Amino acid sequence: MAKVRGTSSAPMILGIIGGLLGIPASFCAGACVAGIGGAAGSANASEIGSFYLGMCLVGSLMGLVFGFLSKRSPKFSGIMLILAAMMTGFTLIAGNMIALICGILFLVAGAMSFAQKTEVVV
Numbered sequence: 001m002a003k004v005r006g007t008s009s010a011p012m013i014l015g016i017i018g019g020l021l022g023i024p025a026s027f028c029a030g031a032c033v034a035g036i037g038g039a040a041g042s043a044n045a046s047e048i049g050s051f052y053l054g055m056c057l058v059g060s061l062m063g064l065v066f067g068f069l070s071k072r073s074p075k076f077s078g079i080m081l082i083l084a085a086m087m088t089g090f091t092l093i094a095g096n097m098i099a100l101i102c103g104i105l106f107l108v109a110g111a112m113s114f115a116q117k118t119e120v121v122v
Helices: 010-039 045-068 074-094 097-115
Strands: 003-006 118-121
Touching (some): 010 045, 010 074, 045 097
């Protein structure tokens, strides 16, 4: 059975960089949302902060894992990198600019995964 593999290393590199930048961005998102909610007097600020922390952390770990897998299965990792871009980009509501960089890196890596040349390995 023939397997389709990607030939470009750029989606892998962008996914890894975005994933490594996204891990501290997730902690920043959780702390910023909890701090803003606490200052505004919200009773459930820590729960909202935990949600933002989890959303960005899962998105950045997805981007990291599927960045590594972008050469093995380029189409599936492209879909998952775009999903990771949406998950980390969701924390932009809290003003997390590091997540903006991660989201852009994941989005470009996902688009490049679809557009790269592929080779058939037997």
